[in-house]
Amino acid sequence: MKFPSIFKTAKPMRFDIKPRYYDPVREEIEQRTERIRRELQADGKIASEDSERQRLQGDYGSGIRGAFAQGGSIGGRKSSAASQTGILRLVILIFLVGSFFGYVYLGPVILYVLGYGGVSIAGLLFLNRLRKGRIR
Incomplete structure (x- = not known):
């Protein structure tokens, strides 16, 4: 009788030959x-x-070939500096480090200040985007 186990035990290998036709x-x-x-x-x-x-194959070659070597984006798309993920990561890092040191030195008051500041900046950006949408 075999006892249950959480480990797999090796099974004997079987000889299986497949004949060729x-x-x-x-x-x-x-x-x-x-x-x-x-x-x-x-x-x-x-x-x-x-x-x-x-x-x-025609013109359907690889679009990614040489894209890394050229240092450009794939498909010729240009991205603005504000939409790059590196800047977003930098902003998030500065926010986290600022909130940590602010909490250490000023206490929980800094979290309220940063929270209200972030909400107000987000509101201004939203209103700016709405204003640009009406002009177009």
């Missing part, structure tokens, strides 16, 4: 079709595999 008729057909395809490509009656692959 060899069909000489099919092998001969594949060789003949490949030989005929090469002859037709040499005569120019059908397109070669490389030119066919290039035709299918």
